Amino acid sequence: MTPKLSVIMTVYNGEAFLQETLDAVFGQTFTDFELVVVNNGCTDGTQAMLDGVTDDRLRVVQNPNGKTFGEGIRVAYENAQAQYLAVQDADDVPLPDRFKLQVAALDCDDLLGLVSSAFEDIDQDGRHLANNFPPTDQAGLIDAIQTHSPMAHSTYMYRKTASDQVGGYPAEYAYGPDFGLVVRLIKADWKIQVLGEILLKLRQHAGQASLASDLGVTRAHDAYHLYSEASELEGASGSARKAGRKNVTKCRVRYGLALIGENRLGKGLSHILKAVLNQPLYSSVYLGYRLGRKLRLVKPAQA
Template sequence: MNEPMVTVLMAVYNGEKFLKEAMESILTQTFTDFEFLIINDGSTDNSVKIIEEFNDPRIRLIHNEKNLKLIASLNKGISLAKGKYIARMDSDDISMPDRLKKEVNFLENSLEYGLVGTYYTVIDGEGVNQRNVSYPSSNDLIKLFLSLNCPLAHGSIMGRCELFKQNLYGSKQYSAIEDYELWTRIAKVTKIHNIPEYLFKYRVYGESFSDTKTQLMYNQTLELSKKAYKNNIKEYKKLIKEQFLEESYTEEKEEVIEYVNEWLVSFVKRLLYVHEFGLALKLYAKSIKINKFK
């Protein structure tokens, strides 16, 4: 039997509320050559029952003997993946029908790129669209903005399997932002792209972020971004100069609201004394667009 082109990797812990919808969005993809590798991380709700109700041979369900948490579960999945590519998916999000097809096409035709994501739509607990978020598409801008925040939607990512196997999710120091930390390492060895289409829906609802978790993510993001900037300051200076000279970003035709969130407020207060970092903030604010739904 031929190995699948893609391993769609999902870790599930008590995800019964939105799991069925998330799985259906993968199993109805226009691209069909994939295995759906689901790591059940010790769920105590009806998650396993929901998974087993799907009669689809592409599903491969693995049970952890105990709750290992997200990072260990994802790394376990990476070690078991059979695909040429690994696509991430979370149990409360939604992938649009052409997501896998378009990501595979990009990676197949762009061999210098190891990782690809997409624009995304934020939805609430009822599935109602809240806003569209578009991150930079170019490798240079993505690399630059990794010194500010994470310009990639984790659940939308597809990457080359060997790249993931050589660069696992890792640091306990950044346990709340495991994806952002990984991308800062991967950016050193390959190019990264965002497909400029809204191919993923990211669900934000009351239960998904506690105040404690939000604060932890905030603190870890600030720490990691400072580290990333200081470790790559010469390259960032060059990138910032090039981006401002070439005006490589473009204005969207639709009405948009420039989005500068609370992370950037803290960056401005604490790091604006670095001239190049201040220019990077300005470019970030100009490039990250959010189109709110009315």
């Protein structure tokens, strides 16, 4: 019998935190779910830990050549069977009622495409860092995503028919497909809801990277193009729209510099020039700031 909820998880060398996450998932008050775990080429003891799980709601999918988060999450998505999908990162901890409350929200509104929640940041030892309360109204969310991703992917639960309508996780993004999914759901007129209650502990630890990371051409590409998509959403306030244009310009400069750093000089300079032409003052100031940082990084130490 097909469960009502598919919980999807990707893991790469996650043995340090995986057991706590599994215990919290299988301890949920809502029980009609399957847990689809994609082993994204783990080389530590993760697979042995998964082999030791006796709960028959677990399904493990091997993805030995997985290189990016985007690849792994799309494999998990393709293997999910239920009408609702919940995302669960392998190092985060869902609170006991998370699935129950989010399923109830989707059950109550057929136009609701995705439901998220507030969340708590914790460190690698589980100590409290901060509480995060994203906007609970759609207008506030549209404003927020002009400049950042306010919702944690591990708080997402969404309707499969809605995500299928927009093509699931965008294949062109290796590191930001979760952000892309939200933008495209909003474009397709699906409602997005954020529950004001904290339903997840989001772990912050070394080795993590996000869309905001300034690491490499691929991440810079994703940030520029995703925020460009977000800037096209209808309903943003004037101030958010202005901030969004600056953010797109900043991301484009970063992308150009990343391309130049990989000796793709022509394309990199083209992006920087277009950013300068679009917002001359802001892009020039930001470009000067980035170049100043680069110069300080390579400047020899003074005797």
